[in-house]
Amino acid sequence: MNIALLPGDGIGPEVIAQAVKVVKAVGKKFGHTINFEEAPVGAAAIDLTGNPYPDATHDVCLRADAVLFGAIGDPKYDNDPKAKVRPEQGLLEMRRKLGLFANVRPTFTFPSLIHKSPLKLERVEGVDFVFFRELTGGIYFGEPRGRNEQGTKAFDTNVYTKEEITRLARMGFEAAQKRRKLLTCVDKANVLATSRLWRETVQELAPEYPDVKVEYEFVDAVAMRLIQWPKAYDVLITENLFGDILTDEASVISGSMGLMPSASVGTENKLFEPIHGSYPQAAGKDIANPLATVLSAAMMFEYAFDMKAEAQAISDVVNKSLAEGIVTEDIAEGSKAYKTSEVGDWLA
Amino acid sequence: MNIALLPGDGIGPEVIAQAVKVVKAVGKKFGHTINFEEAPVGAAAIDLTGNPYPDATHDVCLRADAVLFGAIGDPKYDNDPKAKVRPEQGLLEMRRKLGLFANVRPTFTFPSLIHKSPLKLERVEGVDFVFFRELTGGIYFGEPRGRNEQGTKAFDTNVYTKEEITRLARMGFEAAQKRRKLLTCVDKANVLATSRLWRETVQELAPEYPDVKVEYEFVDAVAMRLIQWPKAYDVLITENLFGDILTDEASVISGSMGLMPSASVGTENKLFEPIHGSYPQAAGKDIANPLATVLSAAMMFEYAFDMKAEAQAISDVVNKSLAEGIVTEDIAEGSKAYKTSEVGDWLA
Numbered sequence: 115m116n117i118a119l120l121p122g123d124g125i126g127p128e129v130i131a132q133a134v135k136v137v138k139a140v141g142k143k144f145g146h147t148i149n150f151e152e153a154p155v156g157a158a159a160i161d162l163t164g165n166p167y168p169d170a171t172h173d174v175c176l177r178a179d180a181v182l183f184g185a186i187g188d189p190k191y192d193n194d195p196k197a198k199v200r201p202e203q204g205l206l207e208m209r210r211k212l213g214l215f216a217n218v219r220p221t222f223t224f225p226s227l228i229h230k231s232p233l234k235l236e237r238v239e240g241v242d243f244v245f246f247r248e249l250t251g252g253i254y255f256g257e258p259r260g261r262n263e264q265g266t267k268a269f270d271t272n273v274y275t276k277e278e279i280t281r282l283a284r285m286g287f288e289a290a291q292k293r294r295k296l297l298t299c300v301d302k303a304n305v306l307a308t309s310r311l312w313r314e315t316v317q318e319l320a321p322e323y324p325d326v327k328v329e330y331e332f333v334d335a336v337a338m339r340l341i342q343w344p345k346a347y348d349v350l351i352t353e354n355l356f357g358d359i360l361t362d363e364a365s366v367i368s369g370s371m372g373l374m375p376s377a378s379v380g381t382e383n384k385l386f387e388p389i390h391g392s393y394p395q396a397a398g399k400d401i402a403n404p405l406a407t408v409l410s411a412a413m414m415f416e417y418a419f420d421m422k423a424e425a426q427a428i429s430d431v432v433n434k435s436l437a438e439g440i441v442t443e444d445i446a447e448g449s450k451a452y453k454t455s456e457v458g459d460w461l462a
Numbered sequence: 463m464n465i466a467l468l469p470g471d472g473i474g475p476e477v478i479a480q481a482v483k484v485v486k487a488v489g490k491k492f493g494h495t496i497n498f499e500e501a502p503v504g505a506a507a508i509d510l511t512g513n514p515y516p517d518a519t520h521d522v523c524l525r526a527d528a529v530l531f532g533a534i535g536d537p538k539y540d541n542d543p544k545a546k547v548r549p550e551q552g553l554l555e556m557r558r559k560l561g562l563f564a565n566v567r568p569t570f571t572f573p574s575l576i577h578k579s580p581l582k583l584e585r586v587e588g589v590d591f592v593f594f595r596e597l598t599g600g601i602y603f604g605e606p607r608g609r610n611e612q613g614t615k616a617f618d619t620n621v622y623t624k625e626e627i628t629r630l631a632r633m634g635f636e637a638a639q640k641r642r643k644l645l646t647c648v649d650k651a652n653v654l655a656t657s658r659l660w661r662e663t664v665q666e667l668a669p670e671y672p673d674v675k676v677e678y679e680f681v682d683a684v685a686m687r688l689i690q691w692p693k694a695y696d697v698l699i700t701e702n703l704f705g706d707i708l709t710d711e712a713s714v715i716s717g718s719m720g721l722m723p724s725a726s727v728g729t730e731n732k733l734f735e736p737i738h739g740s741y742p743q744a745a746g747k748d749i750a751n752p753l754a755t756v757l758s759a760a761m762m763f764e765y766a767f768d769m770k771a772e773a774q775a776i777s778d779v780v781n782k783s784l785a786e787g788i789v790t791e792d793i794a795e796g797s798k799a800y801k802t803s804e805v806g807d808w809l810a
């Protein structure tokens with residue numbers, strides 16, 4: 115297996131290093147030959163090449179069977195609104211060029227961390243849903259976008275084709291069939307033309323999945339119900355921008371934000387990354403929690419290589435580290451806090 | 463004072479009726495002559511005239527000093543995606559024609575209801591922030607919007623002018639000056655051209671309000687932090703669509719959704735309405751909670767007529783009804799539940 119490593123910015127390199135230790139250990143245990151090829155992305159790539167997603171990095175991704183990605187973003191670019199090149203552009207370019215049209219973001223709870231949830235226990239206990247966010251279309255990429263000549267008016271375009279909606283929706287339907295068989299289509303069909311096409315397309319597909327119950331909810335209602343009754347959801351599908359907002363909202367309800375993995379998949383390529391950001395304040399301190407990245411590697415074994423036992427071995431050892439308290443300071447709570455690298459060594 | 467009454471759909475007529483009782487009582491106590499003129503809107507107006515916001519209703523609003531609005535929406539339209547006229551169109555038309563460019567939505571807690579919050583007590587105790595949502599621009603109204611000829615591609619346009627952003631932002635700055643002096647501009651400036659114009663415009667205005675601290679946050683981060691640290695916010699300003707999602711999210715965190723009022727204001731006109739919807743399942747049963755509408759009437763006295771004592775009298779009696787348990791079944795909890803009309807009578 116050839117794995118591209120894109121550590122990116124901030125704590126990215128440190129957490130990716132721990133995932134590499136774990137993947138190597140799994141390779142050894144299960145007898146797989148695993149090759150890694152590393153490449154820069156984000157602010158790290160701008161510093162080196164002026165481009166946040168250099169062609170050479172793209173080639174490394176194309177050659178690989180899967181990409182393990184850390185995080186992107188550096189405050190030196192955030193605080194300069196006139197910056198011509200920004201790390202985030204690299205992220206969007208990477209998604210577009212690799213055709214990663216579906217961002218798969220599960221939300222589930224870890225019994226040992228559930229008390230960290232901002233929600234009351236009875237609301238969040240047993241929460242288990244997954245978002246399929248469309249990732250290469252919508253207002254993120256639609257044209258025209260920009261300003262009028264005088265600079266006094268700005269515009270963006272939200273665009274979706276039936277084809278883009280269909281391929282994302284089918285992934286949601288198929289996931290629902292393997293889960294609790296409930297699909298929620300999240301849109302704003304009472305206002306947006308794009309949302310009406312989403313709803314219509316999902317309605318047309320539904321008869322092909324007779325075992326899946328389909329519900330249609332407005333994005334504002336879902337923003338409420340995710341907090342009120344998160345257990346009501348199973349699989350949710352939605353457009354790029356709504357997905358950006360709702361998956362971030364979802365990521366904090368379980369209390370396990372630092373542990374949530376994600377996958378971004380397309381027809382040809384697959385990328386795995388933690389949900390958390392580049393956390394620049396912690397960079398280089400060997401204190402960042404590597405578990406979300408390690409669990410992203412587990413998702414990689416399952417979804418990119420169809421190796422369920424390997425994925426399970428990783429989940430098991432993560433659960434063990436939680437049970438035995440071999441964890442970083444963000445979740446140590448009073449008991450001894452381990453370094454990022456120590457947690458990685460222990461897991462491996 | 464001339465007040466236009468737009469009860470609308472579902473529980474709208476019942477809750478508006480209670481607000482009218484209270485407004486009449488305040489008029490009597492403080493010696494004001496108050497005239498009411500009622501007009502249909504929403505599904506109720508479609509049924510009568512075929513139009514969810516008839517010209518005659520618009521004239522009633524123009525003649526009035528303030529509008530008291532109930533709720534809009536009827537399931538018979540929701541379940542028909544091919545319906546040519548929809549109640550929500552009336553709402554959008556009303557906002558646009560009355561020039562109600564700012565939707566003001568406070569979130570605060572009632573000590574007697576805070577235990578109903580889905581959030582843990584320590585997170586939500588003392589929460590007190592207010593959203594200024596832009597209401598007549600953005601992707602709700604931008605052109606072009608629609609489908610290509612084959613119907614396989616849909617598009618919407620998000621548009622903002624500096625002028626639209628400026629008038630909304632100034633309201634936010636002025637509100638912050640009277641409060642805790644913190645303004646959060648919520649955007650997605652790392653992706654959207656419109657958001658970059660928002661951020662730039664707010665940055666240009668900031669020096670005129672040197673006593674206000676301005677923060678810029680991405681919409682996805684706010685969706686998280688509203689749940690994690692809602693106390694961190696004071697005044698938030700944002701575009702129409704982000705405001706739709708975030709104010710609904712905000713409305714459930716205090717546990718007092720049924721009590722939250724709102725105002726939609728423009729240069730010429732002012733409208734006051736509860737945050738909750740038309741709740742069709744409860745319509746006609748005399749069980750709906752009228753307090754949000756009654757508190758919207760309090761906002762009307764304060765913001766439309768600059769009558770603080772009258773507004774305070776209403777808030778005081780609402781607090782008294784909560785303390786003495788003269789409340790509807792949604793918040794009665796074990797103790798006797800009063801009817802909508804009984805609560806209205808008691809308050810009056």
Ligand SMILES: CC(C)[C@H](C(=O)O)[C@@H](O)C(=O)O
Pocket residue numbers: 202205358652653682
């Ligand atoms: C950094 C930003 C462009 C990105 C997005 O909006 O997609 C991020 O918020 C995410 O969700 O991965």
Ligand SMILES: CC(C)[C@H](C(=O)O)[C@@H](O)C(=O)O
Pocket residue numbers: 304305334550553706
């Ligand atoms: C009904 C709908 C068009 C409306 C909106 O999106 O503005 C509603 O959600 C609101 O927030 O008042």
